[in-house]
Amino acid sequence: GQNIDQPTEMTATEGAIVQINCTYQTSGFNGLFWYQQHAGEAPTFLSYNVLDGLEEKGRFSSFLSRSKGYSYLLLKELQMKDSASYLCAPMDSNYQLIWGAGTKLIIKP
Amino acid sequence: DAMVIQNPRYQVTQFGKPVTLSCSQTLNHNVMYWYQQKSSQAPKLLFHYYDKDFNNEADTPDNFQSRRPNTSFCFLDIRSPGLGDAAMYLCATSHADLSSSPLHFGNGTRLTVT
Numbered sequence: 331g332q333n334i335d336q337p338t339e340m341t342a343t344e345g346a347i348v349q350i351n352c353t354y355q356t357s358g359f360n361g362l363f364w365y366q367q368h369a370g371e372a373p374t375f376l377s378y379n380v381l382d383g384l385e386e387k388g389r390f391s392s393f394l395s396r397s398k399g400y401s402y403l404l405l406k407e408l409q410m411k412d413s414a415s416y417l418c419a420p421m422d423s424n425y426q427l428i429w430g431a432g433t434k435l436i437i438k439p
Numbered sequence: 440d441a442m443v444i445q446n447p448r449y450q451v452t453q454f455g456k457p458v459t460l461s462c463s464q465t466l467n468h469n470v471m472y473w474y475q476q477k478s479s480q481a482p483k484l485l486f487h488y489y490d491k492d493f494n495n496e497a498d499t500p501d502n503f504q505s506r507r508p509n510t511s512f513c514f515l516d517i518r519s520p521g522l523g524d525a526a527m528y529l530c531a532t533s534h535a536d537l538s539s540s541p542l543h544f545g546n547g548t549r550l551t552v553t
Contacts (some may be wrong), residue, residue, distance in 0.1 A: 334481075360538045372529055372544035373482070380539065417481070425538055429481035 332356050334430030336418050341436045342408055350403045350416050350433045358423020364392050364403045367419045367432060373417055376403070405435075413437045442466070445530050445545035450494040452520050453553055460515040460548045462530030471513045472542065473505055482529060489535055507525065519549075534543045 333355045342348040354362070361380035365373035379385055379394035379401060391404040404418055415432035422428055441462045452458040464471065469490050474482040486505045487494050493505070502524070504516045517524055527547045534540040 333522070363541060365507070370527075370549070372547045373542075375541035378539050378541060421538065425535075427542070429483075430480060431481045434479070 332422060334418055334420070334428060334429045336416075336430045336433045338431070339434045339436065342405075343344060344408055344410060344439050346408050346436055347404065347406050348408060350405070350418075350435065352401045352403075352418030352430060354399050354401070354418065354420045354428070354430075356399075356420050356422040356428055360421040360423065360425055361398060362394055362401050362418065362420040364401075364420060365426065367415045367417060369414070376416075408437050410437050410439070418421075422431065443532055443543050443545035443546075445528075445548050447548060449549050449551070450548060451551045451553060452517075454521065457517045458517050458520055460528050460546055460550070461529075462513045462515075463511050464530075464532045464543075465511070465546075466532055466543060466545045467510065468532035468534050468540075468543070469510070469535045470535040471507060472529075472531040472533075473513070473515050474531065474545075475524075476529055485515070486536070520550070520552045522552050525550055538552060 335353045364376040367373040370384040377392040384393045389406045394401045415434045417432040418430045445462050472487040473485045475480040484501045488507045506514045527549050529547045530545040531542040533542050
């Protein structure tokens, strides 16, 4: 079956760095997306990885290891507005996104 | 700005009373999706359209139906809402010919069933 595993909740301090891990099992693989979702709002696109390695985008970076079925999202210089859920979503062989329940990130001053 | 618009933002309906949610897009994307998302859960795909080709997920209840009269518009009909259908309903679009194309979501419609 297809499965996504992310921590349910994480807490970090403003200004710090946090890494949100995601492991996945899918039928085939066509890339992995990370989305940010603030409470009561729709998800917004953060990053896409299809090859192994690190993709950097400002304060956010995303890493992929296809052989390990593993990705992480790295958030640097945390701000209070980064408090949100972060959803890992790999794409299977049918180009369908398989969604995790997300990691709720709480930022403390 | 090109975008995905959902109306209404909040919808209250009575148990068993049909309700229709709407979605429009100006992105000219050929794929449109309807997701249901309950609190602290993953979005659950209900339907998607590749152009006019309709794809129904195997576990989508018969109580849910969808229409896509043209490229820009898509509707979600809930024929007889139950209390368990209270959720956020998300419409999204993507460019199907690019696997790297992310989903663009509307703001969602939060449905309450009384």
